Amino acid sequence: METQIEIIWEVILFSVRIFALIIPGMLFANILLELGFFKKIMAPAGYFFGRFFHLPQEVTVPFVSSFGSAYSAGAMLINFRDQGLIDERQAFLSALTFYIPFHIREMFTFYIPVALPLLGMVLGSIYLSVHTISVIIVVMVIIFLGRFTLPEIAKTGELRKDEQESSPKNYWEILKRSMISSVTSLRRMALTIPLTALVFFQLISLGVFDSLPINVEVLGLPPCSTACIAAYMTNTVIGLTSLGTCFQGGDMTLIQAVKTMLWSSILASPVFLLKYSGAYYVGVYGLRLGAKLALTSFFLNEVVYIGLLVIVLQVG
Numbered sequence: 001m002e003t004q005i006e007i008i009w010e011v012i013l014f015s016v017r018i019f020a021l022i023i024p025g026m027l028f029a030n031i032l033l034e035l036g037f038f039k040k041i042m043a044p045a046g047y048f049f050g051r052f053f054h055l056p057q058e059v060t061v062p063f064v065s066s067f068g069s070a071y072s073a074g075a076m077l078i079n080f081r082d083q084g085l086i087d088e089r090q091a092f093l094s095a096l097t098f099y100i101p102f103h104i105r106e107m108f109t110f111y112i113p114v115a116l117p118l119l120g121m122v123l124g125s126i127y128l129s130v131h132t133i134s135v136i137i138v139v140m141v142i143i144f145l146g147r148f149t150l151p152e153i154a155k156t157g158e159l160r161k162d163e164q165e166s167s168p169k170n171y172w173e174i175l176k177r178s179m180i181s182s183v184t185s186l187r188r189m190a191l192t193i194p195l196t197a198l199v200f201f202q203l204i205s206l207g208v209f210d211s212l213p214i215n216v217e218v219l220g221l222p223p224c225s226t227a228c229i230a231a232y233m234t235n236t237v238i239g240l241t242s243l244g245t246c247f248q249g250g251d252m253t254l255i256q257a258v259k260t261m262l263w264s265s266i267l268a269s270p271v272f273l274l275k276y277s278g279a280y281y282v283g284v285y286g287l288r289l290g291a292k293l294a295l296t297s298f299f300l301n302e303v304v305y306i307g308l309l310v311i312v313l314q315v316g
Helices: 004-035 037-041 043-053 057-065 070-082 088-096 099-119 121-149 171-205 225-234 236-248 254-285 287-315
Strands: none
Touching: 004 171, 043 057, 043 121, 057 070, 057 088, 057 099, 070 088, 070 254, 088 121, 088 287, 099 121, 099 236, 121 236, 121 254, 121 287, 171 254, 225 236, 225 254, 236 254, 254 287
């Protein structure tokens, strides 16, 4: 068990690493906002968000930023909300769109280079497909909620003549206003992110996530599935390594491997919610919106996993 000093040091390192991403990104976004940059180049991308999701064009900026850092993108989104550019519901749906760049990024950094070699081409492709289906379901939910709960966004055409005319800019004033706008959101995050991280690091230190009883016989799985599920709940890579070893070693059939994979995802989701995504959502978006996003993400993933498991059980 880690000492309190070690935990506090981990919280400090975690917070410094996160704010090193958030502060430059938020300040840069506010400077571009003050310069009118978004109005000039975001219309094409904004049309897509307005047409399909009924979201304003401003959300395209954090969406693109989320390809690099979800924390920085979330901070930009909250900053836009605090400035009145988007409301709470738009911020909620916009945050869910980050599933798309996250999945694309993970495809090239985790699924293809890590998951496929560990699981083999067949089982690895199924694993990738399961998570792709989850993203598709989330996108469908965003489209449904956006089109039925948000007003239609007016088409963003060319800039008006007065917006096109360039005027002398006081760059010092622009920087000053951008810093003031950034401070409003950063002040709240300076409290919520370290505090949330402290809670989760404490839970990890106490071993709350390590002592979870699993009886695979009740789930109709082979004995080696116990190690796979337990390992997956602790560490995704170790879990996939165990599953790939059992499957390729002939200790389970393809159907049993897929069942084990889906049960691992179902049982690990609550752990990941508390251990990882909860810290991100609550820390960046605040308690109310963060909890709403975390629970929505958890619910949608569980629905997909359980639905696919039911289908697989019918097959074999």
